[in-house]
Amino acid sequence: MIDAVGLRKVYRLKKREVVALDGVDLHVRQGEVFGVVGQSGAGKSTLLRCVNLLERPTAGTVRVDGDEVTALRGRRLREARRGIGMVHQHFALLSSRTVAGNVAFPLEIAGVGAAERRRRVAELLDLVGLSDKARAYPAQLSGGQKQRVGIARALAPRPKVLLSDEATSALDPATTTSILELLRELNRELGLTILLITHEMDVIKRICDSAAIMESGHFTESGRVLDLLATPGSRLARSLFPLPATEAPDTVALTYTHASDEPLMSELTRRFDVDVNVLGGAVEDVAGRSVGRLNVQVRGANRAAALDYLSGKGLLVEEVTAR
Numbered sequence: 133m134i135d136a137v138g139l140r141k142v143y144r145l146k147k148r149e150v151v152a153l154d155g156v157d158l159h160v161r162q163g164e165v166f167g168v169v170g171q172s173g174a175g176k177s178t179l180l181r182c183v184n185l186l187e188r189p190t191a192g193t194v195r196v197d198g199d200e201v202t203a204l205r206g207r208r209l210r211e212a213r214r215g216i217g218m219v220h221q222h223f224a225l226l227s228s229r230t231v232a233g234n235v236a237f238p239l240e241i242a243g244v245g246a247a248e249r250r251r252r253v254a255e256l257l258d259l260v261g262l263s264d265k266a267r268a269y270p271a272q273l274s275g276g277q278k279q280r281v282g283i284a285r286a287l288a289p290r291p292k293v294l295l296s297d298e299a300t301s302a303l304d305p306a307t308t309t310s311i312l313e314l315l316r317e318l319n320r321e322l323g324l325t326i327l328l329i330t331h332e333m334d335v336i337k338r339i340c341d342s343a344a345i346m347e348s349g350h351f352t353e354s355g356r357v358l359d360l361l362a363t364p365g366s367r368l369a370r371s372l373f374p375l376p377a378t379e380a381p382d383t384v385a386l387t388y389t390h391a392s393d394e395p396l397m398s399e400l401t402r403r404f405d406v407d408v409n410v411l412g413g414a415v416e417d418v419a420g421r422s423v424g425r426l427n428v429q430v431r432g433a434n435r436a437a438a439l440d441y442l443s444g445k446g447l448l449v450e451e452v453t454a455r
């Protein structure tokens with residue numbers, strides 16, 4: 133749905149240049165939630181603004197649903213941009229307009245007639261759970277309600293893609309949860325493709341199918357979250373799912389992304405005559421799947437064969453302490 137190749141963005145200031153994007157390749161599949169995580173200044177907002185052409189990249193191409201948006205100008209560019217909704221951290225609502233007036237705004241610009249506009253606004257407010265606030269003004273709303281208006285407004289022109297720039301960063305934890313749940317629901321029910329950026333790993337963990345880490349203008353890792361969890365040495369996986377440190381020798385970390393009915397630990401002791409000592413671990417929901425990570429001490433003459441057996445069963449096996 134989104135294909136960005138070789139994206140570079142250089143801001144030319146009076147005395148110096150800032151390289152905000154330094155060769156980003158981004159591939160977002162139709163219907164997925166893709167999260168980009170990175171610290172302040174990494175280039176995340178610039179990336180989003182280059183995807184919806186609020187900013188023209190210095191080099192590289194962006195395709196959205198097959199259209200090369202970087203090649204479009206004028207009316208065709210404005211049309212393409214209507215297919216890309218955007219949600220902002222600080223909501224960016226018009227304070228002099230009611231909730232309904234804010235949601236209607238992009239429809240007015242697109243020349244949608246009054247009757248159709250009213251129908252569509254009612255439908256959108258229902259979708260985000262704000263039907264009773266249609267006549268309220270932004271100043272009368274909570275942060276979470278404001279963001280719901282921002283989301284309804286972004287969805288008004290029926291975009292194929294929703295971009296979200298730190299949509300929950302200004303919200304408290306409970307409100308963050310409800311907004312993330314709303315985004316997930318819109319993704320599932322409307323098949324909406326979502327590209328979101330965040331500085332919080334937890335946001336990635338809760339709603340993303342795929343993710344990338346961004347640092348100094350480029351991706352250092354990118355892929356499906358479940359694949360990354362099964363990738364040795366993945367930093368994203370380690371921060372999504374940290375394991376407690378252990379000093380015990382001969383310890384391996386086992387990661388599994390699909391629950392098994394087999395009693396693997398007792399199989400190990402029986403088949404390979406090794407000592408198995410489970411030191412700790414956790415099971416968490418990541419990318420809609422139950423993912424387990426365990427620290428297990430495995431000792432005995434057949435240790436290597438025992439670990440091969442676990443790998444063969446689809447577990448990721450990583451040595452975490454000295455042998």
Ligand SMILES: Nc1ncnc2c1ncn2[C@@H]1O[C@H](COP(=O)(O)OP(=O)(O)O)[C@@H](O)[C@H]1O
Binds near residue numbers: 178
């Ligand atoms: N309009 C601009 N003019 C000049 N420099 C900018 C502009 N926008 C962003 N930058 C710089 O580009 C870099 C990336 O910024 P940004 O994309 O906002 O990062 P993030 O969203 O990850 O915090 C930063 O060094 C920032 O100062």
Ligand SMILES: [Mg+2]
Binds near residue numbers: 176177178
């Ligand atoms: Mg930013």
